[in-house]
Structures are given as structure tokens and as C-alpha cells.
Ligand SMILES: [Zn+2]
């Protein structure tokens with residue numbers, strides 16, 4: 001076994017072959033920055049031999065940004081309608097979950113809670129994408145040069161501290177089940193760097209998760225940009241020591257990316 005082997009605990013069991021694998025983070029074209037119908041994602045999952053996919057579509061509220069990268073209430077209606085049709089269509093072949101990647105906005109906690117309470121979700125993932133600055137928002141996970149430039153102006157360290165503080169607050173305030181791409185903040189910024197204070201914030205977040213039974217996502221989109229998942233292997237190992245459940249997600253924004261790089265995670269037969 002390699003040194004950096006990761007055990008991925010999925011729904012209480014370890015993955016040991018493809019037939020057990022769940023991709024717990026998949027988008028659809030409804031969020032405006034992904035492509036592909038929900039059915040196309042299901043077809044790809046079947047072709048790759050996955051057991052289950054969980055759609056985890058973007059919810060944001062109160063965000064002032066130049067483009068809309070999330071679903072409207074009507075989109076969520078369509079999402080559930082189509083998702084439930086697919087659940088029937090693939091019954092016995094592929095399990096299809098309907099979840100939400102909820103974006104943290106400290107100003108809109110009660111609306112976020114109300115939205116989440118309206119439906120039965122198979123997974124509620126927490127993300128923190130949008131940083132508020134001078135009455136507008138800037139995407140902390142974006143590769144767009146105008147976003148990167150703004151963050152240089154504000155100060156990279158300051159933004160990263162605010163990101164981790166926001167995640168911790170979100171964990172405490174929202175009924176979430178998973179934390180998505182924990183360390184992906186400013187992932188495209190050339191000066192991204194975690195100092196001692198940030199490392200302590202990560203530990204504090206993970207203690208809170210352990211206490212609340214919230215899982216940590218191992219997001220394999222990380223392999224595309226940095227040869228490591230989000231979060232890093234070092235953080236994942238720490239999470240395991242703390243008894244935090246790990247779940248895998250591709251963050252696919254194209255059908256062919258379902259289950260991407262899952263072969264780079266080392267799956268173990270069982271917990272002994
Ligand atoms: Zn997205």
C-alpha cells in the first residue's frame with residue numbers, strides 16, 4: 001500500500017471496487033456553468049460502473065455577482081422533477097441522490113435555513129464561494145483574472161482567514177452533512193499560502209465537524225489543478241485521525257467527469 005493511501009468511507013462502508021463507489025458531488029447544466037442533462041451524468045456513472053451518484057447543485061442567496069452560477073427556485077423544482085424521474089428510470093441499476101451545495105452567506109442565514117427545510121435532501125454540502133467586498137461579491141474559487149486581482153488588493157491572508165471563519169460559522173449555523181472542498185479557497189491565486197493561523201482554523205473546523213458527525217469531502221477536482229484532492233492529503237489524514245467520515249466527490253461539471261480520478265484514491269477492503 002502506498003504511503004498516502006486514503007480510506008474513503010461511504011455510507012458506513014469502505015469502497016473496495018467500482019460497484020461500491022459513490023460520486024457524491026455532481027452538477028448539471030441548471031447551474032449555468034456546467035454542461036449536460038442529468039440523464040447524461042447518470043449514463044456516464046453507469047458506464048463507469050458506479051453504484052450511486054448524488055447531484056449536488058448550487059444554492060446561493062443574496063449574492064451580487066456579474067453572473068448567476070446557481071439555481072433559482074424554479075430550477076430547483078425542475079431539478080427535483082427530473083431527478084425523481086431518473087430515480088425511477090434507473091431503479092435497480094444506479095442509485096441517484098438529490099442534494100444541494102449550499103453557499104454560505106452570513107447575511108442570509110435564516111433564508112438559507114428556510115430553503116433547506118423545504119425539501120428532503122440526500123446530502124447537504126457546505127461551500128463558501130462568495131466574499132463580500134464594497135457591496136459586491138467576488139468568487140474565492142474562481143480562476144478569472146479580475147477576481148484574482150481583487151483578492152491581491154484585499155490581501156490573500158485576510159481573505160483566507162475570512163473563508164475559514166465563514167466555513168466554521170456555516171457548520172455551526174446550518175444543518176449540513178458534508179463540508180465540500182475544504183481548502184480550495186483562492187485555489188487559482190498564485191500567492192495562496194496557509195499560515196499558522198489558517199492551519200489552526202482548519203483544525204478548529206475539523207473538531208467541530210467531528211463533534212457534529214459532519215463528513216469531509218475528498219474532492220477529486222483537486223487532481224486536475226494540483227495533483228492532490230481538495231483538501232490536501234495531509235488534511236485528509238488528520239481528519240481520519242479525528243474520526244471524521246470521508247466521502248468522495250468529483251465535482252463534475254461535465255458528464256464525462258463523473259467519478260474522475262477516483263482511481264487515484266486508494267481504496268481499502270474494510271476497517272480493521
Ligand atoms: Zn459549480
Ligand SMILES: [Zn+2]
Pocket residue numbers: 025027056101251
Ligand atoms: Zn460543486
